[in-house]
Every structure is written in structure tokens, then in C-alpha cells.
Amino acid sequence: MGYISEESLDSIPLKLLEMGCLPGAEVRLVQIAPLKDPLYICVNGSHLAIRKETASEIKILKSE
Amino acid sequence: MSKKDIKVALIGNPNTGKTSLFNQLTGLTQKVGNYPGVTVDKKQGTCKLSATQNAIITDLPGTYSINPTSIDESIVLKTLLKKDIKESPDVILVVADVENLKRNLLLFSQIKDLEIPTVLAINMVDQMTRKGISIDLTALKEELNTEVVLISARKNQGIEAVKATIIKCHVAAKATPMCDNKKIDPAYFDALKAINPDYTLYELWLMVTQKNFPEGISKQEKEKLLSFNKDGSKLKRYQHKETIYRYQEINKVLKKTYLVDKSKATDVRAKLDKIFTHKIFGYFIFLLVLLLIFQAIFDWSSLPMDLIDTTFAELSDFARGNLPAGVFSDLIVEGIIPGIGGVLIFIPQIAILFLFIAVLEETGYMSRVVFLMDKIMRRFGMNGISVIPLISGTACAIPAIMATRTISSWKERLITILVVPFTTCSARLPVYAILISLIIPDTKIFGFYNLQAFTLLMLYALGFVTAILGAYILQKTLKIKSNSFFVVEMPNYKIPSIKNVLLDVLEKTKAFVLGAGKIILALSVVLWFLASNGPESYKNAEQNTIEKVAGTNVGADALQQKIAAAKLENSYIGIMGKFIEPAIRPLGYDWKIGIALITSFAAREVFVGTLATIYSVGSDAENTATIKEKMRSEINPATGKKVFNFPAGMSLLVFYAFAMQCMATLAIVKRETKTWKWPLIQLFGMTGLAYVCSLIVFQILK
Numbered sequence: 001m002g003y004i005s006e007e008s009l010d011s012i013p014l015k016l017l018e019m020g021c022l023p024g025a026e027v028r029l030v031q032i033a034p035l036k037d038p039l040y041i042c043v044n045g046s047h048l049a050i051r052k053e054t055a056s057e058i059k060i061l062k063s064e
Numbered sequence: 065m066s067k068k069d070i071k072v073a074l075i076g077n078p079n080t081g082k083t084s085l086f087n088q089l090t091g092l093t094q095k096v097g098n099y100p101g102v103t104v105d106k107k108q109g110t111c112k113l114s115a116t117q118n119a120i121i122t123d124l125p126g127t128y129s130i131n132p133t134s135i136d137e138s139i140v141l142k143t144l145l146k147k148d149i150k151e152s153p154d155v156i157l158v159v160a161d162v163e164n165l166k167r168n169l170l171l172f173s174q175i176k177d178l179e180i181p182t183v184l185a186i187n188m189v190d191q192m193t194r195k196g197i198s199i200d201l202t203a204l205k206e207e208l209n210t211e212v213v214l215i216s217a218r219k220n221q222g223i224e225a226v227k228a229t230i231i232k233c234h235v236a237a238k239a240t241p242m243c244d245n246k247k248i249d250p251a252y253f254d255a256l257k258a259i260n261p262d263y264t265l266y267e268l269w270l271m272v273t274q275k276n277f278p279e280g281i282s283k284q285e286k287e288k289l290l291s292f293n294k295d296g297s298k299l300k301r302y303q304h305k306e307t308i309y310r311y312q313e314i315n316k317v318l319k320k321t322y323l324v325d326k327s328k329a330t331d332v333r334a335k336l337d338k339i340f341t342h343k344i345f346g347y348f349i350f351l352l353v354l355l356l357i358f359q360a361i362f363d364w365s366s367l368p369m370d371l372i373d374t375t376f377a378e379l380s381d382f383a384r385g386n387l388p389a390g391v392f393s394d395l396i397v398e399g400i401i402p403g404i405g406g407v408l409i410f411i412p413q414i415a416i417l418f419l420f421i422a423v424l425e426e427t428g429y430m431s432r433v434v435f436l437m438d439k440i441m442r443r444f445g446m447n448g449i450s451v452i453p454l455i456s457g458t459a460c461a462i463p464a465i466m467a468t469r470t471i472s473s474w475k476e477r478l479i480t481i482l483v484v485p486f487t488t489c490s491a492r493l494p495v496y497a498i499l500i501s502l503i504i505p506d507t508k509i510f511g512f513y514n515l516q517a518f519t520l521l522m523l524y525a526l527g528f529v530t531a532i533l534g535a536y537i538l539q540k541t542l543k544i545k546s547n548s549f550f551v552v553e554m555p556n557y558k559i560p561s562i563k564n565v566l567l568d569v570l571e572k573t574k575a576f577v578l579g580a581g582k583i584i585l586a587l588s589v590v591l592w593f594l595a596s597n598g599p600e601s602y603k604n605a606e607q608n609t610i611e612k613v614a615g616t617n618v619g620a621d622a623l624q625q626k627i628a629a630a631k632l633e634n635s636y637i638g639i640m641g642k643f644i645e646p647a648i649r650p651l652g653y654d655w656k657i658g659i660a661l662i663t664s665f666a667a668r669e670v671f672v673g674t675l676a677t678i679y680s681v682g683s684d685a686e687n688t689a690t691i692k693e694k695m696r697s698e699i700n701p702a703t704g705k706k707v708f709n710f711p712a713g714m715s716l717l718v719f720y721a722f723a724m725q726c727m728a729t730l731a732i733v734k735r736e737t738k739t740w741k742w743p744l745i746q747l748f749g750m751t752g753l754a755y756v757c758s759l760i761v762f763q764i765l766k
Contacts, residue, residue, distance in 0.1 A: 010300075010301065010304065012304075013549065014131060014300070014303055014304065014307065015128070015129070015131075015133050015549070015551055016551060017304060017307045017308070018128055018129040018131070018170055018307055019128055019167060019551060019553070020166070020167050020311075022307075022308060022311055023308070030334070030337065031337060031338075031341055033341065033435055033436060033438065033439060034341070034342075034343035034346060034347070034436065035439035035440065036439070037438070037439045038435060038438050038439070038448070038550065040337070040341070040435060040554060044166060044167065045163070045164050045166055045167065046164060046167050046553065047553065047554040047555070047556075048551055048552065048553055048554065049431070049434070049435045049438070049448075049550075049551070049552040049553075049554055050550060050551050050552075051438070051550045054549065054550065054551070
């Protein structure tokens, strides 16, 4: 569980932004695939599977 | 289409039940066509809105945004930017999922800014109480300045309201935009708007960002627009800002109108995800699903297929007995009837495969498979999404290659396209089925599993393994740089709607039968002609045979068979088969199989149809055995052995597993890759591999 940091705005791909990965939004890691990649996340009500390399471009502020 | 029909474009995110609504509105009036220039299917249907008003509804591909990242999505943009009065939609119907309303409204806000009359249909409202969602409909209509309808497409609720609202919206005044990009940078966007005031600001902005210009834009204007595109990083920053701005506006609206009581939310989804994406159970369940599919296509389809097989044999007999003798009835009895039978015999297997794929996609399970398989597939240069084409490929490579369009990385997509034809498509099934039943005994192994079914399973495994290995080699050899980007939505689990599944199966089966069926039928007729005509030696064959056996003790029946065989050998097709015989003899084939190989290059399934034609040509009316029995009893005159013995049969199975023998697939690969290079590589690479492997198999088993 965490929040997308405001700084990462420029590095997030437009498509992810459009699917709800907005700065300030709450992100929850639902599941990691058996081979440690991709990640299954829930952000802004969207349930998405993204690869680690994409996820690494999003800075997260931990809330827990 | 009459002049006053309202043209409605149906738009929405994937997994919003857009197809359900389309099915409810149009039912069986749906037609699948093509968009000019691209191969994306264009689904259209007619809907009776009222006693006097009809609508033509176009189902556009599902998309999250108007900014496309795949070919499918670019269709939406192209359709919406068109100013052509004939083609551009009068009303846009946006479908949204009540649970993901926020994200769905992003697309809605973009469409609203195009200023085309828009209706918002919020779907799956029957789930609202269960999910603890409440909507203030009146306030929402006011805030969005749009007609909003609450529907449940699966339960057929609210459909009449949608129809009435389309009519109402059609006569209403011009729609108003929702967001104003001027707020981002007034000077920049004022200058943009000045280029052509006939278009809305957002339309011009889309032309700049997507470099997609409708016909009405002059060359001068196009250059001016392109000058806005020069500063890439600024453009990207503005697109980001625009998206955030849109979400801010949406949040403002939803705050006043949309409430979720989280305590009521159930966790069925989380529980199912835990099982389906589990590191052991997840793969185990996927394997079971695959086994079930293969068992089903072999078991469930055998009865209807046998029925079709014998029906057409009887039909041929009946026609022979009741039609006057002559060339015309020969054409019907020996060319057309077996040809049609050869097409219809696929329907059971293809329909079952499409049925399974439709159910897996409808339930949301397919996305979990994509999630599970992405890492594995990536090792072989593909993408988690490649699993769907590879499974669809077991029905037909053509829809499978089209299904690769959602893969946004070009390299991963190309590799998937190149290896998909290795998967065992249903056109190979009749070939496999007939060969397996000839060379593999019908016994059980391990006491319960049918040996024939097991052989088929091994052939499927061979196809998959080859596809995967081929992908691995391609990944290492192809020098293409493309960034691999992967975002897949994990939709909520749903019980599949029978109507959606059946319409999907019907549509795909129809497209397959009409598409491939035409080739098969045409070839059957050509084959019949080539087999029943020939040069001088063909005309003399009967006389020569009679002279040859003169004086020897040959019965009338045996003489007739000898004449028939001599005729076939000297026909055009016999000459073609004989011509390639030296090349295929090391593989264990005779010239008759050679003929079937030649014709199979049009489409694999023609193998069976060809042999049906070859063997029925020259047989007499009382003795039309079905094709299988004829093949079983076929003896090679040179060796005295059965033609379809174990080594030759295995060699043929391997040949059909690897060879590229489908003209329709090559054509589609050419269209999708926009060059002949890739289909030619497929044709020669796969067929060369087939030749070498079959040679090895036959020489070892011999």
C-alpha cells in the first residue's frame, strides 16, 4: 500500500496515467506473479497487471 | 440504410459490457465488415429505436482513451475525426462500467470535447446494491450536461431507455465540451484553435498529438499543425497535464454524485485471484483447462463429424443414382458435394474451440492466464498476451494473428505472428484425425486414456513446443528494437452471458466457413476438373488397359478398377503428382499423396478433400466407401504395401505439423506486417523444416 509521488509525473507513461495511475493516487499491490513479475496492482479502482520495469518508473511513498 | 437512419457509434473501455449492449440492441442483424485499408473488423447492426426510427449501430473496438496505443484503438480516433457526413456518427453512445466509473469517464470526457451529441450508458447497475454504490442520476446528468441512462445489458434492463435517449439526443442541439485545454496554456491553445475554427480545439489537439489528419484539412493547415508537434517533451508534458486536469474535473463531478460504501464490498474477486494466480494451483488449473479443451474437441465433435461424413457420402450416392449421366452430374457428384462436405466437417471442432475461448474471455479468466504467463513468454521473446493468439491458433491462425494487435511492442508482436501458425489449427485436425485413425490402434493406455487421443495431444504439444522454440530463436536473431510495454487490465470475474458467447461463436464460425470455405470449394471443383481431364494418354487410358489385359483372366470389376486407376494416373493432376514424386518418395509418399500436398498449399484441410476427390473419381455407384475406408485399403503398386502404413503416416503427420500450407494465413501476415518478407520467411522456413523432419522420421521408422 502506498501513494504515487507527485515527482514521478513525467516518467509515468501516458497510458498508465490514463488508466488511473495519477500522482497522489493510492496504490495497492494485490499480487506478485509466481515468477516475481509482473505485478498486479489496484490503483484508483483499476486492477492492472504491469511489468516490474514499468513499475520501477513510478515513485511510491509508503504509507504503511 | 435509409437516409434518416441515425448513425450511432458505440464506444467504451474494454470489459464494460459494450458487446452485451451491442448484442441487445442489434441481435442477429449484426454484420462484420472491414474498415477501409486496415483489417480491423467493423461490426455493424440495425436497431429499431421506435416505430418510425431506425439506427445503424457501429461497435468500435474497446479502448481506454482516444489516444491510441494499438491498431485497434486507432480506429476509434479515425472514426471520430472524420467529418464525412456519410460516415461520421450522429450520436455517440459511451458505455461505462458502474464500478470503474471514474476511469471510464476519462474516455467520456475526451469524446464530449469532440462536441458530437453523446449519450452515457452506465452498465451493470444491477451490481450497485451488492457493491454498495449509489448514484445521484439527476445531479450527474446536470454536472456532465449529458443524457445518462442506467442499464444492465445482460439483464436486458434499460435498453428501451437507451433507444429513446438516442432519438432525443439526436434532435437536441450541439453538445458542449467538458474540459477546456486552454486552461493548460492559453496562448498555445489559442494559436492552435486559430488554424481552423471549423474544428473543435480538442479535435485540432488530437491531430497534433496523433498526427492523424482528416480529409478536410488543407496542406497548409497540416503544416501549421505539425509545427505544434515539434517540441516533443512539451507535447508530452501537456498530454500529461491534460489527463490530470480531466481526472480533476471527473473527481469534482463524482464527489457530488457518486458514493461507494466500502463496507459492503465483497472479496470474491480477491479469493478467486488467490487461487487462479497461485504459483502452483494457477498453472495446474490452466493445464486442466487446456486438457479439457483438447479432450472436448476430439470427443464432442466426433459424433457430428461422423454424421456429416456419412451424410455427404450418401448424398453423393443419391445424386449419382438420380441424376442423368454426364459431365454436369459428374461435377456435382464428384466435385461439389464432396467439396461442401469437406467444408462443413470443420464446423463442430471450430465451434467448440471458439466456444471455449469465448467463455474464457467472458469470465475474465484469460487475463489471469496472461498475468501468469507473461514472465515465461517474455523469455521466449513474446508477451503474456501472446497466450491468447497461441490458444486461438488452435482454432485458426487467422483470428489468432489478428488477436496479436493488442500487443503494443512490435518485436513481441512480430514473433507471435511468426510462430502462431505452428500451433495445431483446426484445419490440421481432419488431416490428423484421418491419419491417426489409420495408423494408431484404437486402444487405451494407462487403462483409461485413448491412445488415439493421446497421439493427438502429442501433436498439439509438438506444435506448441515448436512455436516456443521458434520464438526463442527469433528473439535471438531478429534485430528489432522496440520498447516492450505491458499494461493489462484484470477485469472482475463474471458469469459468461450465453447470448454473448453464442453470438461470438456464430460470428467467428461463419467468417471462417465463408472465408476458408470458398477456397476449399473452388479447389474441389478445380481438382475434379484436373482429375477427370488429361492429355492424349488420358483419352487412350481406357483402350490401352483393355488391350493390356486382353487374353488374361480378369473379372469385369477388376478391369473397371484398373481402367479408373490408369485414367487417374494419366490425368493432369496425376501428371503433377508424378512430377513431384521423386522429391517426396524419400519421405514415404506416393504421387497421390503428392497431389494432396500440392493442393494443401492452398489450405491444409484440402488434403482430405483432395483424397476424397481422387479416390471417388472412377469409383462406381454401388461402391462408394467413405474416404477413410478407401485410404485404409489403398495399396502402393510399387511396393505391394499399404500406402498409409506407420512410417509414412508418421512422416505425414510431422509434415503437416510444421509446413506452412495456408494461403489465407500468408495473406493475413502480409497485411498485418505490411511486407511480403515475413510471410515468405514463414513459407520457406516452415516448409523446409517440415521436409527435413519428415525425411528423418520416415528414414528412421522405415
